[in-house]
Amino acid sequence: MSLDAWISLIVAGAVFPIMALTRISPDMVLMGAVALLLSLGVIDTEQALSGFSNSGLFTVAFLYIVVAGLRETGGIDLIIRYVLGRPQGDRRALTRLILPVAAISSLLNNTPVVATFIPAVLSWSRRLGVAPQLLLMPLSFASILGGTITLLGTSTNLVVHALAEQRIDGLEMGLFEVAWLGVPMAVIGLGFLVLVGPRLLPRRAGTEDAFSNPREFTIEMEVDPSGPLVDHTVEEAGLRHLSELFLVEIERGGNVVSVVGPGERLKGGDRLVFAGTAGGAVELQQLRGLMPSRQGTSSLEKEFRERRLVEAVVSDQCQFIGQRIRDGHFRTQYGAAVLAVCRSGERVSGNLGQVRLQPADVLLLEARPAFIERHRQSRDFLLISQIDGAARPVHERAIRAWGILAAVVVLATSGMMSMMNAAMLGAAATLLSGCVSVAGARRSLDTQVLLTIAASFGLGAALDGSGAAAEVAGALLSIVGDQPWLLLIGTYVVVAVLTSLVTNNAAAVITFPIAMSGAEHLGVNPMPFVVVVMFAASASFLTPIGYQTNLMVMGPGGYRLGDFLRLGGPLNVLTAIIVIALTPLIWPFTG
Structure with missing residues (x-):
């Protein structure tokens, strides 16, 4: 040879x-x-x-x-x-x-x-x-x-x-x-x-059962209108680097600020939604100016045009495989916040930021509307499906598309x-x-x-x-x-x-x-x-x-x-x- x-x-x-x-x-x-x-x-x-x-x-x-x-x-x-x-x-x-x-x-x-x-x-x-x-x-x-x-x-x-x-x-x-x-x-x-x-x-x-109750994996707090956090940024308020929680959205006056950045200023009465462990509530209660939310309905159960809740299946080609969610800067890369992770049909418990992603993990994400189109064809995700307020396709041209095929x-x-x-x-x-x-x-x-x-x-x-x-x-x-x-x-x-x-x-x-x-x-x-x-x-x-x-x-x-x-x-x-x-x-x- x-x-x-x-x-x-x-x-x-x-x-x-x-x-x-x-x-x-x-x-x-x-x-x-x-x-x-x-x-x-x-x-x-x-x-x-x-x-x-x-x-x-x-x-x-x-x-x-x-x-x-x-x-x-x-x-x-x-x-x-x-x-x-x-x-x-x-x-x-x-x-x-x-x-x-x-x-x-x-x-x-x-x-x-x-x-x-x-x-x-x-x-x-x-x-x-x-x-x-x-x-x-x-x-x-x-x-x-x-x-x-x-x-x-x-x-x-x-x-x-x-x-x-x-x-x-x-x-x-x-x-x-x-x-x-x-x-x-x-x-x-x-x-x-x-x-x-x-x-x-x-x-x-x-995943349907694992993600069915948002209250199991989120904690909601309100900004005290007379407290010291009013007009402070998220970074200044100490909410950017919590050990077991992520601030994912702020509900304010009937609207929502999704994928919250460190420079966002807090207002009195803001409803803050955190993702993470129940034990992280102790850390929040130690912050002056925050109090438990008094509203009965979870913010994630409401529909807002400014944000989408989506499920994304992690591909084996995802750049963050093997990395912890916090260390990988997932939010910065995708403009989306991880609310929960499901693996083999069960929600992964514990500190969300310490979870290491694996192929076929299902992520519950809060993202801006543009996220779906921007990442639908990404090699990082096998599947992205919207689970709140999904727009129904317009079928006027569907017959035309089938005719072409x-x-x-x-x-x-x-x-x-x-x-x-x-x-x-x-x-x-x-x-x-x-x-x-x-x-x-x-x-x-x-x-x-x-x-x-x-x-x-x-x-x-x-x-x-x-x-x-x-x-x-x-x-x-x-x-x-x-x-x-x-x-x-x-x-x-x-x-x-x-x-x-x-x-x-x-x-x-x-x-x-x-x-x-x-x-x-x-x-x-x-x-x-x-x-x-x-x-x-x-x-x-x-x-x-x-x-x-x-x-x-x-x-x-x-x-x-x-x-x-x-x-x-x-x-x-x-x-x-x-x-x-x-x-x-x-x-x-x-x-």
Whole structure:
């Protein structure tokens, strides 16, 4: 094996543990790997940048804009309103939820679908008296299963399809071709969720219960009109650096001052809301000029146009992971005050400022109205949902947005246009029709995913061009012999394991050249291996970190790692059996 091949294998081998075991984002890890390979001369500039000119990457980017149009116009919310209804019983509620989710996810990126459904499902479960744990994990899994039905369902399908077009001469793969396998897999998987899910999923408190009573995690005081604190700033009054409390808002004359700064001057009769421990009340009572609030209704139970109460799910890419809330200057960075933290369905007790943030923590925040739009697409948060006075979407353009998506599907399916051209036309129509603003379209582009895909192409090119992929494939063939079935099983297992630990796009793109080299060595049809890479990369049910939607539902549902293993483990085995058994029947090895 050549030196370049050894370097490629070492770099590729280092990429996966770095992504799995560190907080460095996948796009930065992969970009660094490509830069290293380029500087060592393993790949040239054209190979390093090949991902940035790939049609799959541009198709994904254009579809983000089309999906943004549906989100901004309330198109997905419109489906929720008419589909969920009031079913009787856990299994009927589960069926009513996961069938439309799977159908929508077959055409849309599942992340915005799940993000839109989570607040609606929490409210719906409360009305039905159904534990949210029975619905949220199946919501995520249904979106994953639905994404396997078409090439548009996930970015991974589009990227692998683009790779296959480059590798296989004369490849013609229709938009719904993978449905021959995706539909049976989705039907059996959804049936498993309905029949077995309620038996395996826990029933425990979620964020709805943890955040339901503001008086449990806030303390309200009033400024004595004749006391010494009147006309003093928050800093001068000694309220800026309390040991166990944060001053989060001031109610004054029917209005509210949210995310209070140190220079805000206190007025007589101001109602001050502090977040923290009950023990911190002793510290407040020792301050002359403050007295307990005499009003019965908590300030947080009132609606003010100057502030919003929102729930935010912390991403594993959040810059404050592992830091204490006070030390990280959370309020300064985001313009929002943390009122409470929920972890695994339970509110974290103790000194709020000493809490160290973890992925999937759910934060109850008080923020200014601009916070939601400013940070909705932030990589620091997986989900931001408003819980007080949420504006209802205006649906006048929702039908238009759905029509644009339907046109994209028709154009791509009929062969009138390539998928990239159809998606590009759909993105332009979404902007010109006013379904999404230019700023909204720009925010919708998930640059981390796009950079991850582009950089993965460079690493895949190194494995292929250096001969490392062929060498690895040869080593695998020495184990499995001339049995394509065994190579197919090995490909599925490797990709499925990697996608449970790191991003699915990277797992698919990096293993793709190895699978193709194995098929070429055996002299068999490469299509079964193309399809297996697609489906194995999407089969991420084992852990919350393997797929973004799993991490999104973990906090609001109060799930623990064992809950994913309990339901996702059998589902992973079931989908593996279906894929491995049916793939060679639909795309024979001798085709």
